Amino acid sequence: MDYRLLDSFLVLADLLHFGQAAKKLNMSQPCLSNQIARLESDLGGALFDRTKTRVRLTEAGRMLQAEAKKLRADSERLRFRLQSFFKNEEGVLSLGYGDVTELKRLSRAILKMHELYPRIRFHLCELDPGETVERVQNGSLDASVVTGTPNETFPPDLQPIKIMEGRLRAALPANHPLAKQEKLTLEDLQSEKIIACTPRQSDEMQDMEQVKSSWVQENLLSSSDVILDVRRRTTAYWMVSTGLGVAILPNCYELIPSVDPSLSSAVTNVVFKDVEGLDIASWTWFVTLKNRSDSLISRLTECVRDTFDPHEF
Numbered sequence: 001m002d003y004r005l006l007d008s009f010l011v012l013a014d015l016l017h018f019g020q021a022a023k024k025l026n027m028s029q030p031c032l033s034n035q036i037a038r039l040e041s042d043l044g045g046a047l048f049d050r051t052k053t054r055v056r057l058t059e060a061g062r063m064l065q066a067e068a069k070k071l072r073a074d075s076e077r078l079r080f081r082l083q084s085f086f087k088n089e090e091g092v093l094s095l096g097y098g099d100v101t102e103l104k105r106l107s108r109a110i111l112k113m114h115e116l117y118p119r120i121r122f123h124l125c126e127l128d129p130g131e132t133v134e135r136v137q138n139g140s141l142d143a144s145v146v147t148g149t150p151n152e153t154f155p156p157d158l159q160p161i162k163i164m165e166g167r168l169r170a171a172l173p174a175n176h177p178l179a180k181q182e183k184l185t186l187e188d189l190q191s192e193k194i195i196a197c198t199p200r201q202s203d204e205m206q207d208m209e210q211v212k213s214s215w216v217q218e219n220l221l222s223s224s225d226v227i228l229d230v231r232r233r234t235t236a237y238w239m240v241s242t243g244l245g246v247a248i249l250p251n252c253y254e255l256i257p258s259v260d261p262s263l264s265s266a267v268t269n270v271v272f273k274d275v276e277g278l279d280i281a282s283w284t285w286f287v288t289l290k291n292r293s294d295s296l297i298s299r300l301t302e303c304v305r306d307t308f309d310p311h312e313f
Helices: 003-015 018-025 029-043 059-086 100-116 131-137 206-217 233-241 251-255 295-307
Strands: 048-050 055-057 090-097 119-126 143-148 158-173 194-197 226-230 247-250 270-273 281-289
Touching: 003 018, 003 029, 003 059, 018 029, 055 059, 090 100, 090 131, 090 295, 100 119, 100 295, 131 143, 131 158, 131 281, 143 295, 158 233, 158 251, 158 295, 194 233, 194 247, 226 233, 233 247, 233 251, 233 270, 247 251, 251 270, 251 281, 281 295
Parallel strands: 090 119, 090 143, 194 226
Antiparallel strands: 048 055, 143 281, 158 247, 158 270, 158 281
């Protein structure tokens, strides 16, 4: 349907006078009559009853008037949304993360992005470690946050940006005897119950792999020492908070408030200690596809750079 004919119809339907409608449309009356005739021919029936003294809408004309007003309003909304989109003011971004501390840090960039472009929406996906990079590669995620090591190896088609750097520390229940010591050694942990994060081959958890390698090299860890094997670092943290054992985690996990073992309140009952002989860095990365010509991703990347101090804990 020709929108120009529809616009002429709506003006005539409101005024019910060919002369006045033609003047408002800045055209001659014969031209308007011709447009209405073309529209009626296209639709297959009369839209107006015409006499020498008056013009009235037919039943079909009243139906078209109601629907055409909705159609034009929808058209205007679509035009506005597309203009906003092309101005980087509207859209949806899908972001992935593997642990709650990654999301907590990413929320800064999301907040700034929302302040600048309030019509942009975010779809957040909590994924198993190992999935986030793959989903950025296949396009099902626009970006993801990944925690690993400074030597993390990313596929060549990805662009990683370091947003935080820290170190691995021992996480202990606050009432643990070792919690009173200023610093621990690997030997101090030898007889402890260990809550381990076991990486898969595809995981972005090389820091956890290095922990195990260090302990095995020092003959401090065997399978019998591990009382709980978990997939997520956050799970290990919560298990430490209940007093089940000790875990080695990035120091960014000190940002999480612990839950009382009774589950009745949120308290800080996990303490973190440096461990001599365990010198392993843990970095957090913001990962996107390289050379992706997407203005929304570029805007989000700018917000990430503006809101993160990699050295801040």
